[in-house]
Amino acid sequence: xxxxxxGNQNSGKTTLFNQLTGSNQHVGNFPGVTVxxxxxxxxxxxxxxxxxxxGIYSLSPFSKExxxxxxxxxxxxxxxxxNIVDATNVERSLxxxxxxxxxxxxxxxxxxxxxxxxxxxxxxxxxxxxxxLGVPVIPxxxxxxxxxxxxLEVAVRTAKTRQNPKVTDFCSxxxxxxxxxxxxxxEDHAERIGIPDKFAATKIAEGDDILMDRLELSQNEKExxxxxxxxxxxxxxxxxxxxxxxxxYTFIDNLCAETVKxxxxxxxxxxxxxxxxxxxxxxxxxxxxIGIMLFVFWLTFGIVGTTASDAFSGVIDSLIGxxxxxxxNYGINEVVxxxxxxxxxxxxxxxxxxxxxxxxxxxxxxMLEDSGxxxxxxxxxxxxxxxxxxxGRSFVPMLIGxxxxxxxVMATRTLTSERDKKMTILMTPxxxxxxxxxxxxxxxxxxxxxxxxxxxxxxYVIGIxxxxxxxxxxxxxxxKGNPVPFVMxxxxxxxxxxxxxxMLLWDKARDFLTRAFTVIFLGTIIIWFFRTFDLHMNVAAxxxxxxxxxxxRLIAPAFRPMGFGNWMxxxxxxxxxxxxxxxxxxxxxxxxxxxxxxxxxxxxxxxxRSAWAYLVFILVYTPCIAAVSAxxxxxxxxxxxxxxxxxxxxxxWVASLIVYGIVGLIL
Amino acid sequence: MTLNxxxxxxxxxxxxxxxxxxxxxxxxxxxxxxxxxxxxRKFAPMGDPIEIxxxxxxxxxxxxxxxxxxxxxxxx
Ligand SMILES: Nc1nc2c(ncn2[C@@H]2O[C@H](COP(=O)(O)OP(=O)(O)OP(=O)(O)O)[C@@H](O)[C@H]2O)c(=O)[nH]1
Ligand SMILES: [Mg+2]
Numbered sequence: 229x230x231x232x233x234x235g236n237q238n239s240g241k242t243t244l245f246n247q248l249t250g251s252n253q254h255v256g257n258f259p260g261v262t263v264x265x266x267x268x269x270x271x272x273x274x275x276x277x278x279x280x281x282x283g284i285y286s287l288s289p290f291s292k293e294x295x296x297x298x299x300x301x302x303x304x305x306x307x308x309x310x311n312i313v314d315a316t317n318v319e320r321s322l323x324x325x326x327x328x329x330x331x332x333x334x335x336x337x338x339x340x341x342x343x344x345x346x347x348x349x350x351x352x353x354x355x356x357x358x359x360x361l362g363v364p365v366i367p368x369x370x371x372x373x374x375x376x377x378x379x380l381e382v383a384v385r386t387a388k389t390r391q392n393p394k395v396t397d398f399c400s401x402x403x404x405x406x407x408x409x410x411x412x413x414x415e416d417h418a419e420r421i422g423i424p425d426k427f428a429a430t431k432i433a434e435g436d437d438i439l440m441d442r443l444e445l446s447q448n449e450k451e452x453x454x455x456x457x458x459x460x461x462x463x464x465x466x467x468x469x470x471x472x473x474x475x476x477y478t479f480i481d482n483l484c485a486e487t488v489k490x491x492x493x494x495x496x497x498x499x500x501x502x503x504x505x506x507x508x509x510x511x512x513x514x515x516x517x518i519g520i521m522l523f524v525f526w527l528t529f530g531i532v533g534t535t536a537s538d539a540f541s542g543v544i545d546s547l548i549g550x551x552x553x554x555x556x557n558y559g560i561n562e563v564v565x566x567x568x569x570x571x572x573x574x575x576x577x578x579x580x581x582x583x584x585x586x587x588x589x590x591x592x593x594x595m596l597e598d599s600g601x602x603x604x605x606x607x608x609x610x611x612x613x614x615x616x617x618x619x620g621r622s623f624v625p626m627l628i629g630x631x632x633x634x635x636x637v638m639a640t641r642t643l644t645s646e647r648d649k650k651m652t653i654l655m656t657p658x659x660x661x662x663x664x665x666x667x668x669x670x671x672x673x674x675x676x677x678x679x680x681x682x683x684x685x686x687x688y689v690i691g692i693x694x695x696x697x698x699x700x701x702x703x704x705x706x707x708k709g710n711p712v713p714f715v716m717x718x719x720x721x722x723x724x725x726x727x728x729x730x731m732l733l734w735d736k737a738r739d740f741l742t743r744a745f746t747v748i749f750l751g752t753i754i755i756w757f758f759r760t761f762d763l764h765m766n767v768a769a770x771x772x773x774x775x776x777x778x779x780x781r782l783i784a785p786a787f788r789p790m791g792f793g794n795w796m797x798x799x800x801x802x803x804x805x806x807x808x809x810x811x812x813x814x815x816x817x818x819x820x821x822x823x824x825x826x827x828x829x830x831x832x833x834x835x836x837r838s839a840w841a842y843l844v845f846i847l848v849y850t851p852c853i854a855a856v857s858a859x860x861x862x863x864x865x866x867x868x869x870x871x872x873x874x875x876x877x878x879x880x881w882v883a884s885l886i887v888y889g890i891v892g893l894i895l
Numbered sequence: 896m897t898l899n900x901x902x903x904x905x906x907x908x909x910x911x912x913x914x915x916x917x918x919x920x921x922x923x924x925x926x927x928x929x930x931x932x933x934x935x936r937k938f939a940p941m942g943d944p945i946e947i948x949x950x951x952x953x954x955x956x957x958x959x960x961x962x963x964x965x966x967x968x969x970x971x
Contacts, residue, residue: 286924290917319950320926466929470912473923477931490951497951504937513940607955611941620944644917713918713960714944715925718953 229276229387232301234328235312236321237261237283238719240340243370244312245280248380252731253280254635257600257722258624260642263293265300270380279306282641285320287327288434291644301331302423308334308387310379315339315352315367316494316720322361322480323473329363329393330427334386336364338379343369344720348497350490357487362395371725396426402463403475406456407433413452417443433457434472496720500600503721507601513608520601524592525688528665529681533585537669541581548573563767567756570820575752575813578826579744582666582809583737589662590736591729593631598724602627603716610714616696617703619643619711622652626695629659631736633855637862644712650868651699651707653859657851657876658695660688663743663808667846670812674827675839683843691847694883747807755803755817771818786881790845790888791838801845807852837895841888848880896968898933899945899961906934906969913963926950927964 233241237259246253249268254261266280281300282293289295301309311328313321318339328335339352358365364382368375385391399407411429418428421442431439432453445453457468464471493501507516527533552569596602602624610620621643629636636656643649660668668687672680703709758776762768771777780795783802787793796818804811819829834842850873851859860869901907909931912922926949927933936946936953943958 285921288920288924290921317950317952320952323924323926466911469920469923470929474928474930477926477928493951500953501936508937508939508946510938510940607944607946608939610955610957611939611943713921714955714957715918715921715960716955717925718946718955 229307230279230304231270231276231308231310231383231387232279232304232306233281233310233312234297234301234324235283235340236285236314236317236324238717239283239312239314239317239321240370241283241312242266242280244310244338244340244368244376245278247370247373247376249278252735254732255728256594256597256602257719257724258597258602259283259717259719260293260639261597263638263641265296273380273384276384278310284324286324287431288436291642293641301328305333308336308383310336310338310383311363312338312340312370315341315345316350316496318352318488319477319480319484322483323476325361326398326476326479327427327430329361329398330396330424330430332392332396332424332426334389334391335393336366336379336383336386337361338370338375339365339367340370342367342374343372344494344496345490348490348494350488350494352489353487357483360395360483360487362393398479399475400478401475402460403433403471406460409456410453413449414443414445417445430472433460433468435468494720496722500718500720504604504718508604508608513604517605517608520596524589524596525685527592528585528589529684533588536584536588537581540584541577544577544581548577563760566760567753571752571756571817572749574820574826575755575817576744576748578670578812578816579666579748579809580741582669583740585665585669586662586740587733587737589665590631591733593628594729594732595724596627598722598728600719600721603718606714606716607718614711616699617707617709617711618648618651618699619714621712621714621716622648622655625652625656626659629656629661631662632739633657633659633661633851634858637855637858640862645709647707647709648712649862651702653862654702654872654875655695655699657855657872658691658698658848660691660847661808661855663852664846666809667804667811668843670815671830671834671839671843674831675834675836683840687843687847690844690883690887694848694879698879743807743809748810748813751803751806751810752813752817755799755814759818771822776818787845790841790884792834792842792845794833797833797842801849804846805850805853807854808846811846837888837891840891841884844887845880845884848876848883850876850880896966897962898935898947898964898966899958901935901966901968903935903937906932906971907966908932908969909964909966911965913965914960918960919963922956922960922964925954932969933966 233245235241242253242255242262248270250271251268253266262280262282268278270276270278281297284294284297287298289298309328311325313325354365354367364386366375366379366382368379407429410432411425414428415425418425428439460471461467555565606620606623609623613620613622625636625639628639633656637653640649640652643652668684672683676683759771759774760767761775762773763775763778768774776799777795780799784793784795784798787798800811800814803814815830816826819826822829856873859872860866863869909927909929912927931949933947933949936948938945944955945958945961946953946955
C-alpha cells in the first residue's frame with residue numbers, strides 16, 4: 229500500500245514522515261522546505277510505503293515543486309491520503325482538504341500542532357469536524373510524537389476497508405447547481421480518463437482548460453457548461469474562480485465557527501508578533517539582519533570556532549605522531565611509510581581539523597531556518613532584491629549556499645519562474661560554501677596571521693558583491709524580466725528542537741567525514757602517486773620531476789599573471805573540483821616529504837599578494853562536482869551547466885587578476 | 896479603496912480580488928476571498944511588501960498585488 233502525505237507548506241509533513249519511517253529528512257520552520265518526493269517504509273509495516281510531498285495550498289499548483297505533489301496525488305492514486313492540517317491555521321488548511329476529499333480516495337486528517345493549541349487553551353470539536361467533513365480526524369502533535377500511533381492505526385484501517393470520504397459535496401447556492409449540472413454532463417468523459425467526476429466538475433467550473441481538453445467534450449456539451457458557468461457568475465456577482473473559492477471558504481467558515489474555539493491570538497502567535505516587533509522593524513530590521521550574520525561569523529571564526537578546531541587538530545596530530553613512530557619502529561618500506569603518513573594521514577588530517585568549524589556554521593544556519601527567521605529575511609529582502617529583478621524568495625537559496633551549494637540549488641525549485649531560478653542558480657555558487665572554509669582557514673592562517681579572520685570576511689563580501697554584480701548585469705542583458713510574485717506565509721517563531729538540530733548536525737558531520745574518507749582519501753592517494761613517481765614510473769628524486777609536476781606545468785601558465793603559476797597550486801585547483809577541501813589536502817601532500825613543515829613549505833609557494841589572488845580564484849571558480857550535478861538536475865540541460873562552469877571560471881580568473889592588481893597597489 | 900491604502904491596523908473587509916492567473920488563484924487559495932476580514936500588520940522596511948493578517952495568520956504580499964484587492968473599511 230502507498231500512503232501519501234499531503235498538506236500545506238510548513239504543516240509538519242516531514243516531521244510526521246520522520247516519526248513514522250524513522251528517517252532523517254530535512255525539517256525547517258519555513259514554507260517550502262521539501263522540494264521533492266521522498267519515499268519511506270513505515271516502521272512495523274513493511275508493506276506500506278509513505279510518500280512525503282512538497283507542501284501545497286490547493287490542487288492548482290503555483291510552482292514546480294507543487295506540481296510534483298499534485299501529479300502524484302491525482303495520477304498515482306495512493307491507497308490513502310494522510311492530510312496534515314495545521315490546527316493553529318485550520319481555515320486555510322481546509323481549503324486543500326476540501327479539494328482532496330473530492331478526489332474520493334480513502335483519506336484521514338491528521339490535525340497537527342495540537343500542543344500549540346493546548347498551550348493557548350484552544351479546542352477543536354473533533355467529532356463535529358469528522359461529521360462535517362466525512363473523514364476521520366485524529367489530533368496529533370508530530371514533533372512530540374503524540375497521537376501518531378492512533379493516526380497510523382486509523383489510516384491503515386481506512387485504507388484496508390477502502391473507506392472513501394462520506395461527504396463530497398460542500399457547495400451551496402448557485403455554485404451547487406452549476407457544479408451538479410456540469411457533473412452530469414462530464415460524468416462519462418471523466419470516467420473514461422480515470423478522474424473522479426466530482427473533482428473534474430469543480431475543476432471545470434473553476435475554468436481548468438487543460439482538463440477541459442482532456443475530457444474531449446462535444447461542442448454542445450461545452451456550450452451547456454459555459455451557459456451554466458455564466459449563470460453562476462451573474463448570480464454570485466463574481467467570476468468563476470472567485471466563486472469557487474468563495475464557496476469553499478463559506479463552507480469552511482461555517483464549519484470552523486461550530487468546531488474551533490479560540491480566544492484571540494495563540495501563545496505562539498502573540499510571541500511571534502512581539503519578536504517581529506523588533507526583527508522586522510521598519511528601521512531596525514536590516515541592521516539587525518547584518519548584526520546576526522556578523523554574529524554567526526564571529527561564532528564560526530572567532531574564539532569558539534578556532535578553539536574547538538585547534539583542540540581537534542591537536543588530537544589528530546598526536547594520532548599521526550603515534551602511527552608515524554610505530555611505522556618507523558616496525559621498519560616499514562619507505563615508500564609505504566610515505567604513502568601512509570605524507571599521503572593519507574597528512575591529507576585527510578589537514579581537512580578533518582576543520583570539522584568543528586563546519587559544525588558550528590551549520591548549527592547557526594539551522595537556527596536561522598528552524599526558528600522561523602528565514603521567512604522574515606525573505607520578507608525584508610524582497611524589495612532590495614527586486615532591484616536586480618529577483619524576489620525575496622531567492623534570498624533563501626543564497627543563505628543556504630553558505631552551508632552547501634547542493635541543497636541551495638535544489639531550494640530554487642520553490643521559485644516560480646524559470647528566469648528567477650536560472651539567475652539564482654548562477655548567483656548561489658558565489659556564496660562561499662562551508663567546504664571552502666578549510667581552504668580559507670589554512671591559507672589565511674599561513675599568510676595573514678592575526679588578520680586572517682578579516683581576510684576571510686573580505687572574501688565572503690567579495691563573493692556576495694560578485695553575485696549581486698552578476699545579477700545586476702544579467703537582469704539588464706540575457707535574463708531580462710519581472711520578478712516572480714511574492715505571496716508567502718510568515719510562520720510563527722518556534723524553538724528549534726534539540727532532536728532536529730542534533731540530527732541535522734550529525735547529518736552534516738557525517739557528510740563531511742564521508743567526503744574526507746572517500747573523495748579526499750582517494751584524491752590524496754592519487755596525488756601522492758603522481759607526485760612520487762616520474763614519467764618512467766621510477767620514484768622521483770624530488771617532486772619537481774614527478775609526473776604531477778609535468779601535468780601541473782601544462783596549465784600553470786594560465787595563472788602566471790596572478791602570481792600563482794606554480795604547478796603545485798594549480799594542481800590543487802584541479803582536485804578542488806572533486807571537493808573543495810581537497811585543495812588543502814592536495815597542497816599538504818604536495819609539499820610534504822621535504823623536511824620542512826607544511827606551513828613553511830606552503831609559505832614558499834605564494835606571496836601575500838598572490839595568496840589573495842589564489843583565495844579569490846578559489847572563492848569563485850567552478851562549483852564542485854556534486855554542486856555541478858545538482859545544477860545540471862535543476863537546469864535540465866548539460867549545455868547550460870557547462871556554460872555555468874565556464875562562466876564561473878572566467879569570472880574567477882578576471883576577479884583574481886583584478887584583486888592581484890589592487891593588492892599590488894596597496895601593499 | 897484598495898488593501899494597500901489602509902492604514903496599519905485598520906480593519907477592513909475584502910469586496911473583490913482583482914488581477915489574474917496564477918497569482919490571483921494563489922491569493923484566493925490563501926483565503927483572500929470576498930467578505931474576509933483583513934488588516935495591515937506592517938510594511939517591510941522599504942515600504943514593500945506588506946504583512947497582512949487574515950484568517951488568524953500572517954501573510955506577506957506585494958503592494959502591486961494588494962492594489963488589486965478591493966476592500967471596505969469596517970466602521971468601529
Ligand atoms: N509545536 C509543534 N511544531 C511542529 C509540530 N510538527 C511540526 N512542527 C514544526 O513545524 C515546522 C515545519 O515542519 P516540517 O515537517 O518541515 O513541515 P512540512 O510540512 O514538511 O513543510 P514543507 O516541506 O515546507 O512543506 C518545523 O519547525 C517543525 O519543528 C508539532 O506537532 N508541534
Ligand atoms: Mg517537508
